[in-house]
Structure formats: structure tokens, C-alpha cells
Amino acid sequence: MTKPQSSEQDSSARARVQRDERALRRGLSLGEAFREFLRHPSPWLIGITLLVALTGRLIVGDWQLTDALVPAAMLAVFPIFEWIVHVTVLHWRPRKLGPVAIDSELARKHREHHVDPRNIPLIFIPTKTLSVLVVVLVALAALAFPRLGLGLTFLLTITLLGLAYEWTHYLIHTDYKPKGSLYRAVWRNHRHHHYKNEHYWFTVTTSGTADRLFGTHPDPAEVTASPTARNLHSA
Template identity: 60%
Template sequence: MRKTTAQQKRDTENAVTSDARARVRADESALSAPRRTAVTLGGAFRAFCRYPSPWIISAVLGVLLTGRIAVGDWRGEDAFAPLVLILLFPLLEWLIHVFVLHWRPRKVAGLTLDTLLARKHREHHVDPRDTPLVFIPWKALIWVIIGYNTAALVAFPRLGQALTFMITVTVAGLVYEWTHYLIHSDYRPRNRAYKAVWRNHRLHHYKNEHYWFTVTTTASADRLLGTYPDPAAVPTSPTAKTLHGQR
């Protein structure tokens, strides 16, 4: 008996779901398997420095620091905006992860609205062990750097104040890249705080992509926004590796 189009579609969806669940289980098993070689923090850092985004961010940081020293005009009030940014960073990280990186492509007037950041992040979920995909794509990174630096120059009344804020954002970006890389490397956690960060992000990739969105903190924003469940109470998502069922 010939299957209808609807039946064929259901069969295809079931096959994709079954395959996704099998791959997630395989990856979860691989995580608990012992590594053949131990990776030191120094070894991880040397590997981190082989990729373009740390160098791009570091170069921008060097220019900004030089500019800030040259401008002078040091005032205590300049620390206010950076302190607010540091306090809000977990929330900003959560919002970017949910609404930018997990953006679902949409068609508007026949055009597909998608971004390089979202596309590369979907690829990152397909293969979290593909190291180049761990980093912010350099083409997108250039525009991000131009964007926040321009915004700071417009928003702050003094150049010194703007440069202080720009330095803080740049350092935050470098911390994010290093932490995200380290989580996906073979380096194993040595202290409780980093172990919590490491575990939460691994759960996001290998358990359920709808939870555990923070990367650089111990799930502070996730706790606040209801995306920090008991892992035992959450089903393993068949689309943890194929966001929105897409590659």
C-alpha cells in the first residue's frame, strides 16, 4: 500500500528524531569516557591562541588601552558604566544566546532573515567538538566591535569615559571566548566554580538546548529567568544538535 505524503513526512520526522537522540546519547557517553591525554591549562591557552578571534580582540584591546592612557582625564565616575555592565553581563549573555544565536530563520516578503552568527551557532550545535565553530566568526566579530565602539562614542559625553566602557566590553568579549573555548576543549575542571560553568554548558549542548544559556557564570541569569531546571527532570532533546530541526 502506497504511503500518503503526510505519512511519509511523519516517517521522515521520526527517523530524524531517532537519529538525533542516538547521536546525543553517543556524545553523552563520550563525555564520561576517560581522555587518552591530559590537557593542561597552559596547553589549552596555547591552542586558544591559534585562532583569529582572540588575536583580533586582543589587538582592539591594546589600541583601546593605549588610547585611554593617552587621553588621561581619569575620573571616578568613569567606573559606573563598566560596573553596571559587569553586573548585567550574565543577563546580556543570556539574551544574546536566546535571541541572537538561537534565532530561528524567518521568511519575510520571500526573503529569509538569518544571520551569520545564528548560522554558525547552529553548526556549532551540530558538532560541538569542531573547535573553529566555538569562536565568534571573525567577519561578524568585526561588525560587533565596530558597533559597540561606535555606540560608546555616541553615548558618552567624554572620550575617556567612552574608552573605559569600550575596554570593559572588549575584556568581557575576550573572557567569553576563552571560557567558551575552554569548556569545549579537553581540559577538565579543577575547581568547583569552573566545574559548574563547564557542566551547565555541556548540559545545554548534550541534554536540552532550551536550558542553561549562560556561558561565563554559574547560571545566575538562568536561575533568574527559569532556564536552570534539575537535569534529571528534563528530557533529552532530539534537537539539541540540530537547532529548530535544522543544520
């Protein structure tokens, strides 16, 4: 990965971060942020799926040890899954196979998100893509597990993780002021990705667990600003 050299780009990146810091000092309450969060379809679609999964899981019963092991394993690998999706799906470079363009809605919307990180609707998983994902996940829960109870445990866990991802990603892009050190670390990590260099800091819900594993968590002071952070693949 390249590190473009430009003092003007560094100054611009610092200015954007400083503007965000000033907005943060003005503050946004958590309640205000949550009310805006609920105005968008993604949290509702994931939340309804979560409630259906929870209701079904309680009705089915049949609790076994694997109902604890599956969520634990999913939680452990989620930062890696998040990193892989961000790098390979969201940052997909558009390609053509003959006359056919290969470019998913997720990748297109993510490029728009980088252009305007404060555009709230672009923060969320696109509704059409999310609807398909929900259908696929429900099918997996029903058909891919040795018992229905375990499949519902999987569906319940993945929707909880999805809702946590949507909330965290949304909150980072608002003017809500970080209160705790853990959230501030997560906030800084993702802001560096958008305003410093898009080739690093791919995790969203953690402060760089998978980034450290895959070598994409450098010292920000040693990374120069990228000219394509706001316009992916333009170089």
C-alpha cells in the same frame, strides 16, 4: 518549552557526556589549550581592540567616578545580556519576509556549532560578524558618551568581557579537565545545553545566574534529552 520523552535520547545524551568525561580524564593542559586558542582570529581581533582601548584610555586620562561605575554596571548585567543574546540571536529560528531570508551569520554558525560542538573554529564568534561589532563598539565609544575617557572605559570593559567569553566558551568545548568547583559548574551548565536539552542552560561564563532568573536552570535529572539539541529547529 517542551520536554520530549525518549529513553533512547536520554541514553544517547548520557553516552555523549560519558565520552566527554573519558576525554577529560585523558586531560589537556591549560598551556596546550591556550596555544590552540591563539591560532584563531577572534582572540586576536578582540585582544588588539582591547590593547588599543587601554592605550587610549591611559593617554586620555581624565579619570572620574563614572569610570568605576560603568564597568561595575556592565559586569553586573553581563550574564543577563549573555542570556538574551543566546536566546534571541544565537537560537534565532530562520524566517522569511517574502522572498527575503532573515537569518544572521551568528545564528547560522551557532546551528553548525550545535551539530558539531567539538569543531573548534565554530566555537568562536565569526570573524566577519566580529569585525562589524568591533567597528560599532569603537563608534559607540567615540560618539555615544559625554566624554571620550568614559567611552574608552566602556570599550576596554566590553573587550575584556568579550575575551573572557571567548576563552571560557572555547575551553568548555576542549578536553581541558576542570580543576576548580566554579569552572566545573560552568562547564557542566554549558554541556547540559549542548548534550541534554538546548531549551535550558543558556549562560556560558557563569554557572546559571541569568538562567535561574529566567527559569531556564532546572534540575538536569528532571529534564529529558531533546531530539533537536544537535539540530536546532528541526522539529
